[in-house]
Amino acid sequence: MGYKKSEISTAHIVQAAIRVLARQGYARTSLMDIAREAGMSKGAVHYHYPTKESLIFVVLKTACDAVQQRTIDAWSTGGNPFESLHASLEELWRVRAERTDEALVVADLLAQSLYEEKLRPQLADYYRLAAAQIHDYLSTHLYAIGIKPKIRVELLPRLVIGLLDGLVMQAFADPEALQPGDVVYAIETMAQSMFELGSPAIQSASEPPSPS
Numbered sequence: 001m002g003y004k005k006s007e008i009s010t011a012h013i014v015q016a017a018i019r020v021l022a023r024q025g026y027a028r029t030s031l032m033d034i035a036r037e038a039g040m041s042k043g044a045v046h047y048h049y050p051t052k053e054s055l056i057f058v059v060l061k062t063a064c065d066a067v068q069q070r071t072i073d074a075w076s077t078g079g080n081p082f083e084s085l086h087a088s089l090e091e092l093w094r095v096r097a098e099r100t101d102e103a104l105v106v107a108d109l110l111a112q113s114l115y116e117e118k119l120r121p122q123l124a125d126y127y128r129l130a131a132a133q134i135h136d137y138l139s140t141h142l143y144a145i146g147i148k149p150k151i152r153v154e155l156l157p158r159l160v161i162g163l164l165d166g167l168v169m170q171a172f173a174d175p176e177a178l179q180p181g182d183v184v185y186a187i188e189t190m191a192q193s194m195f196e197l198g199s200p201a202i203q204s205a206s207e208p209p210s211p212s
Contacts, residue, residue, distance in 0.1 A: 010048050013038050014062050017055050022101035026052075026112045026119075053118055056109065060126040063102035067095050068133045081142055085191070090184050092160075096168035097180060107169065131157040148196045156194060163187055 016038035020029050031052055035045040049055045074091035078084030096103045106126070113119040134157035149156050164187065171178050 009040075009044070010058075013040070013045055013048055014055070014058050017059050018062065018101050018105055021059065021108065022104040025108045026056075026116075053122075056119065056122045057125060059105060060109070060122055061129065063105055064126055064129050064133070066100075066102050067092070067130070070095055072137070075137070075141070081147065082192075084141065086184070086188055089160075089188050089191070090180075092164055093168070093180060093184055093187070096164055097171055099172075103168070107165075107172070110165070127158070127161065130161055133157075134160065142195070150194050150196055156191075159194075160187065160191060163190070 013034065017029075017034045020033050020037045024033065029052065031045055031049070032042050034052075034055070035042040038045065049058075071088050071091050074087040075084045078087050109119055109123060113123050131154070135153060138156070139153070167178060167183055
């Protein structure tokens with residue numbers, strides 16, 4: 001099924017906005033900058049999004065969906081739930097540490113929200129969506145086989161996201177301080193400590209292989 005011209009134009013504007021915001025930051029980006037990046041007139045952009053702020057929710061949702069898709073793809077590479085969890089955490093870290101456009105936009109908007117109160121509702125929605133996506137995936141794939149959280153389920157994805165976002169901000173400032181393998185192992189260990197491992201088979205699957 002084809003898309004309407006307006007839907008294609010809107011998606012084109014959003015992708016252009018992500019690129020410009022990642023490159024220049026929110027404070028230094030105007031609708032004219034986004035229009036120029038999209039190869040459109042400012043009037044055409046203004047028709048879909050009257051202000052820069054009106055773009056932010058869509059930009060954040062698009063960024064969140066992109067990260068979710070990468071994480072789901074990584075999950076599917078694991079041979080058991082713990083390998084899948086490890087691969088997913090690696091991808092959640094990688095998408096941030098590689099300074100993808102999506103990660104840069106979120107980091108910049110988060111910093112700007114300290115001074116721009118009008119950005120906070122959009123960021124709150126972003127974090128609710130990101131937490132819900134992680135929770136839904138965990139509940140489908142882990143809880144179903146008897147792995148249950150020790151803490152309130154709504155809090156778990158918030159903790160994982162908070163750890164990742166906080167650590168990546170440190171990595172932006174001091175790239176040599178954090179090694180990817182150490183970060184993923186530490187977060188994985190903490191995450192696993194927040195679950196009850198039901199059956200002996202599940203417990204053994206979570207243990208690292210013994211040296212040969």
